[in-house]
Amino acid sequence: MREVLEKCVRACLDNSVEKFGGAKGMPSSTGEALSSLISLVIVYIILLLVGKFLWNEYLVKYITIVKPIPGVIELLAISVICRLFFF
Numbered sequence: 001m002r003e004v005l006e007k008c009v010r011a012c013l014d015n016s017v018e019k020f021g022g023a024k025g026m027p028s029s030t031g032e033a034l035s036s037l038i039s040l041v042i043v044y045i046i047l048l049l050v051g052k053f054l055w056n057e058y059l060v061k062y063i064t065i066v067k068p069i070p071g072v073i074e075l076l077a078i079s080v081i082c083r084l085f086f087f
Contacts, residue, residue, distance in 0.1 A: 010031050
């Protein structure tokens, strides 16, 4: 997935970069950083959506003290708090 995103980003950005003096366009590290950031955002969006579904459909049913989450922002906040406490 990372390779596909990196090729896409390079293709999009290489067309908009003026190539003075035979420059090759975007440096490799910038393309890798941008593709990593995009893939990280996509993975977090998928995890938050799946996590909200699992929380509301299964956790609420079987653990009585847990209440449903109205949105993915709350799940993101819970995830950040858990990472701060446990890592």
